[in-house]
Amino acid sequence: MSDTFYLTTPLYYVNGVPHVGHTYTSVIADAIARYKRMCGFQVCSLTGTDEHGLKIERAARQQGLSPQKFTTTYAATFRQAWKKLGLTFDEFIRTTEKRHGEAVVEIFERIKENNFIYLGEYSGNYCVNCEAYTPEGVTDCPDCGRPTEFMTEESYFFKLSAFEEKLLNFYDSNPDFVIPATRMNEIVSFVKGGLKDLSISRTSFSWGIPIPGDEKHIFYVWFDALTGYLAGIGFARQSENFEQYWPADVQLIGKDILRFHAVYWPAFLIAAGLEPPRHILVNGWWTVEGEKMSKSRGNTITTDELIKLVPSDYVKYFLLREIPIGADGNFSYKLVVKRVNSDLANDLGNLSNRILTMIESNCKGQIPESGEAETRDEELKQFSSETIDLFRKNFDSLQINKAIENVWELISMVNKYIVANEPWAMGADPAKKDRLGTVLYYSAETLRIIAILMAPIIPTGTASILKQLGVSKPIEDHRIPQLAWGELEMGSPIGKIQAIYPRLDQEELLSRVEEERQQKESPSSATQDTDVTAQKEEIGIEDFAKVEMRVGKIVSAERVPKSDKLLKVQVDIGSEVRQVVAGIGQEYAPEELPGRLVAVVTNLKPVKLMGVESNGMLVAAANQGKLVLVAFNEPVRLGARLQ
Secondary structure: OOOEEEEEEEEEEOOOOOEHHHHHHHHHHHHHHHHHHHOOOEEEEEEEEEOOOHHHHHHHHHHOOOHHHHHHHHHHHHHHHHHHOOOOOOEEEEOOOHHHHHHHHHHHHHHHHOOOEEEEEEEEEEEOOOOEEOOOOOOEOOOOOOEOEEEEEEEEEEOHHHHHHHHHHHHHHOOOOEEOHHHHHHHHHHHHOOOOOEEOEEOOOOOOOEEOOEEEEEEOHHHHHHOHHHHOOOOOOOOHHHHHHOOOOEEEEEHHHHHHHHHHHHHHHHHOOOOOOOOEEEEOOEEEOOEEOOOOOOOOOEHHHHHHHOOHHHHHHHHHHHOOOOOOEEEOHHHHHHHHHHHHHHHHHHHHHHHHHHHHHHOOOEOOOOOOOOHHHHHHHHHHHHHHHHHHHHHHOOOHHHHHHHHHHHHHHHHHHHHHHOHHHOOOOHHHHHHHHHHHHHHHHHHHHHHHHHOOOOHHHHHHHHHHOOOOOOHHHOOHHHOOOOOOOOOOEOOOOOOOOOOOOHHHHHHHHHHHHHHHHOHHHHHOOOOOOOOOOOOOHHHHHOOOEEEEEEEEEEEOOOOOOOEEEEEEOOOOEEEEEEOOOOOOOHHHOOOOEEEEEOOOOOEEEOOEEEOOEEOEEEEOOEEEEOOOOOOOOOOOEOO
């Protein structure tokens, strides 16, 4: 039986739709899972959603929904996002599932039986956002900065203070338990500073898993959520999967939840007689154009937006290539364009097209016979072999961006090899036919190796490269440890040549980004179909008064080139005729709009959408996924302000 490998993402808290931060962690997990499968491991990769706690209970109440319906809707957005992005998870665990509740009760009973749990009372400042008490005397949460609430409640406690020495001994025996090392040092320092017993139940809310025998107590959300990593593989159900896969090989987290995973989690497991995970891999945060993502700034990059605007391979490559795991990164669409156009379109895409086109035109569309190798050929072959070794070494040590750099050095090498040998000049000379075949074979074989190495990271494009090389074996069935020179079959036909990675047009992409954000910020969003992914925030009348909406009459309308959604509309608002770019092109034909009375937001800053300036916004409502323009049933003066 093959070796097993178990990795997990965090269980994402369902208080918002997935964004670029969630996406980054999940993309890392997907790449590791694909790589391990291509190394012959039997892999189980788990993701899921954390759905209990006071914050969820309050948010559901604000939406007028039950917590169960609220969390079910949110959980679906995560499932759908990962599916659309092409991420391959074997298990999706929700903390509201029966199997999860059983696992939480089981680990609690084991810890209690080992005398590490007692009943007491706790008073302190509690952060609702982070679901955690702050240190004594700290009124603002040290993690998120929000004000806390003072609470006193009866609580079950976990004897965390008894685990200081046990944890330090564990860290000493497993120095790479937390990766990178800087985060390991943080945890060691934290534990050496002394540990206090940990409150693991709450009585101030009801949305959670009750403690057996004392059901007014609800399990603390972190005691609850962490157990999901066990529940997802059958803990408490005598499942063979649990025996096969635990302890986890890699647990991926963001740096904001390090203490919960590297201190509390191993302590819970040791107390229950279970092994801690082998590695906690900590990734950094993404800012957006240098600023922290936040709803108030309106700069959150949602996964749904990313998927709409950028192909999945481009998203994966940018996130994994741009920064080392553990470091913070800066996201902007301009950086995405620069990175993918340079690396994927210019380097890899052009290399593939160049090699295949020369084979088609010079070798009757068949992989050529390789003649006697020269020094340059042997150097390329040797460099390819060294790249395989370096790639594996770096990927195995979870330095994925370095592994990618290794492959790009090989791409640079084969490009130089082609330029030095000038195969384009050999085609007309029969005396150089053998040499031409050798150069093109060595180039194509290197391209095959590049595609297989990059398959865990950019699976769609690399599968296409292999298909165009005439390789019928599915890319996921190749085994990286057995990857060796000379497996490309001479004389076999190549496939149909197609562009692998088209260039992104920066102006067009940025216009589409602006279009998405304009729609997101539209005043009509308040009238859209009910959507629990947006929190209801009350505003004062003074805030509403800032939005200037006036009656306008459409004079003319035409389609914006290269867009099926945008119309360029001229609107008479009484004092002037305004040009507005509106995203209503799928609901309205341009010729049916002139003469309509509409509501126009007139005090928005001008923006360019698909290169066309827009000086306002038409107000519309969403009805079953379609936009309907606001209309007036009685005559009204042009320019009249909506009150």
